[in-house]
Amino acid sequence: MSLDDVLDRIDEDLDAAMDRLMDLLRIPSISTDPSYAADCDRAAEWLVEDLKSLGVSAARRDTPGRPMVVGHVDGDGPHLLFYGHYDVQPVDPLNLWDTPPFKPRIEDTPNGRVIRARGASDDKGQLMTFVEACRAWKAVHGTLPCKLTFFLEGEEESGSPSLVPFMRDNADELKADLALICDTSMVAPGVPSIASQLRGMLKDEFTIVGPRIDLHSGHYGGPALNPLREIARIIASFHDETGRVAVDGFYDGVHEVPDDLKRQWESCGFDEKLYLESVGFTQPHGEQGYTALEQQWARPTLEVNGLWGGYQGAGTKTVIPSQAHCKFTCRLVGDMDPDRLRDKIRAHVEARLSPDAEVRWDGSLDGSPAAVMNTDRPEFEQARQALSDEWNREAVLVGMGGSIPIAGYFKEILGLDTMLIGFANEDDAIHSPNEKYDVTSFHKGMRSWARVLDALARSA
Amino acid sequence: MSLDDVLDRIDEDLDAAMDRLMDLLRIPSISTDPSYAADCDRAAEWLVEDLKSLGVSAARRDTPGRPMVVGHVDGDGPHLLFYGHYDVQPVDPLNLWDTPPFKPRIEDTPNGRVIRARGASDDKGQLMTFVEACRAWKAVHGTLPCKLTFFLEGEEESGSPSLVPFMRDNADELKADLALICDTSMVAPGVPSIASQLRGMLKDEFTIVGPRIDLHSGHYGGPALNPLREIARIIASFHDETGRVAVDGFYDGVHEVPDDLKRQWESCGFDEKLYLESVGFTQPHGEQGYTALEQQWARPTLEVNGLWGGYQGAGTKTVIPSQAHCKFTCRLVGDMDPDRLRDKIRAHVEARLSPDAEVRWDGSLDGSPAAVMNTDRPEFEQARQALSDEWNREAVLVGMGGSIPIAGYFKEILGLDTMLIGFANEDDAIHSPNEKYDVTSFHKGMRSWARVLDALARSA
The missing domain is CATH 3.30.70.360 (Alpha-Beta Plaits)
Structure with missing residues (x-):
């Protein structure tokens, strides 16, 4: 039994995995609108059942808002906490959708096959890359590669009001060695990316x-x-x-960006011209002496x-x-x-x-302060190598101009470092009509997690 | 027969004059709201009938908007054109009115008797000071003191869209020696004021x-x-x-304000401290080196x-x-x-x-450009003397921070200089709830016009 068997299993099971994702995408789990509360409950319960099928002792955990899903499975190797969210953005303006947002479909587009639905990318599709990698691993090995805690939220799109109280109340239960989050983008299509700093x-x-x-x-x-x-x-x-x-x-x-990180950014595949021209700019307008990428990520x-x-x-x-x-x-x-x-x-x-x-x-x-990931931890280099192997392109540590406060909470409340790996693309239209997730992102995302888990487990 | 007889007649007829004004104030001639168009027509016709009773050949003159009222009466002496407007501002917010805006009433207040109604000051009350002065003159003398053209507008509060076309179409008919307007304030209570420049x-x-x-x-x-x-x-x-x-x-x-005019302004009774403090200022905030009055009138x-x-x-x-x-x-x-x-x-x-x-x-x-009155004309000194006699206080040439474009149109279209004399007070609440006109303004305004007309007629 080897990693290759797990990757083969993922390839064989791709259609079934897409069917499972589409089941989840059919549930309109819009957290910000109370009239969808029952749908959020359904999405949480769907995930509980799915995790149980992997041997995870998962449970719906009620909060004053939408429920959390928390699951544990014991194992050898490092203890990883995986975070994702099952809630989605509202769908207005509905008239701009070409297909119904909660009737997911596979479409062929000039840029390849996509899964089209609200939440396909943010975050159900990304979340399921990790779950499906675990499923393939279990099918091949009978167990999961390491000790895992699943921590899935249902209020990320509505300000996460229950998150910090829940984490404080359950801090002991949620402690682990490292947190993994799959809710970010690749810096350019086909360039595997680990977000190492958030503003x-x-x-x-x-x-x-x-x-x-x-x-x-x-x-x-x-x-x-x-x-x-x-x-x-x-x-x-x-x-x-x-x-x-x-x-x-x-x-x-x-702090100024260290030279080695700056060099990585310079060759990370970010298309500054396209980024600027797509919104009507001929030049970056931030602080003189910094590139658009530095202005966005590091200033x-x-x-x-x-x-x-x-x-x-x-x-x-x-x-x-x-x-x-x-x-x-x-x-x-x-x-x-x-x-x-x-x-x-x-x-x-x-x-x-x-x-x-x-x-x-x-x-x-x-x-909330900026979050700078502790990239000195060996897991970052291990994950970078695993991602590079999968994508045949050197993985890069990237910044992010936006803010994901949870990485800060993991550090503050649980003492946990976080590693953010995501497979979304800039054109996924998250929060917008006609959201999609590339089948390539989904497929190679699952394979990426299998490789990352393998690398982290072997190093322990 | 003398001026004193006319002034006596005005004093004796004060109650009846107030009754006539209240008749006009009862007509809700709001020009900006098309649903009051018939009321504007009624106000115009009320004025036509009233002018006719003075021997003026007056007529309602239709326009694409609200009608004009134009009247002529022949006579000796100078040919004066009197302009006023019979339309009024809307009354919102109605709930802030203490009495119904179109049910005029005489009230005793700590500062004296007032006529309370929409339009009492702007401009029906002011307009009627001139008409009532003519009425008294006619009662005493059997004729009016000079050749007069009445030009009363019904769209002043809604941007005067018909005014310029009407003036151009009827320029020959409207020509005169001097225009008089009664639509301005006194610089301080009891200080008779001729506006000599408008911004x-x-x-x-x-x-x-x-x-x-x-x-x-x-x-x-x-x-x-x-x-x-x-x-x-x-x-x-x-x-x-x-x-x-x-x-x-x-x-x-x-241009800088000439020294003699500046001296007049310095002693005109304007209360800079009150003007600033009433809106929360401890100092003027305009160009350094100029008083608040200069900043308002001349800069x-x-x-x-x-x-x-x-x-x-x-x-x-x-x-x-x-x-x-x-x-x-x-x-x-x-x-x-x-x-x-x-x-x-x-x-x-x-x-x-x-x-x-x-x-x-x-x-x-x-x-529209600023309007600087031609105060070198002898009529300004004659009027100043007449006003000083009436108010026992030297009349002053004042500036105005606001704009009254019609003075510019009179000059441009009719070649007419304008003299602006008004008796409103700053606290009349024009354009606001609970508009009022002091009975003193109305009474002494009529007397003022009798004196001014007498002075202008005698000088001719």
């Missing part, structure tokens, strides 16, 4: 109050403090002319996400409004501390207020 | 387009051009740190009236929007040319655009 996030919102009431621009225009001008001036002061954030101390805790940002005040209707209203509003988020890297950064940005704004202007802060918004 | 207005609107579509701030934050930051930077560039507009050539055509502005883009709902959306929008207006003074100024501002914006950013201009918005 964190700080959210905040403020209102500038000028005059006590809306004023007439004839009667008060000139002497009046205009909060729209005030907020524009303050926002303009956030960046210097090189694109660098001009808030004092903003870059505390930011922090302060971005205004919403800005408003005064009259927005047709024609003209000669108003000087009383208030102006700004929502912003920062993407964090390295060791940036969200709470300290919030204080620095607020101090920056307050120091620039005109006399008679007042700033009011929203007190309800939180933040 | 003009330029309106414009632009959209900054950044990325082709809304972007995710994780995936594109950093490399993306954010149109909200772009528009904030551009708006911030409109002014320098002294409050001066930084657009090249913006102040072309602006041009570039004010943002509306600014918006991105997400405005609850919580956070990590979006970098495709577009950001700005509405602005300029108040113009002196010889500033709205069309040339528009070009300068657009050039300023376009010169500051980042690569890949695009600006789109609204092409539908117009402008």
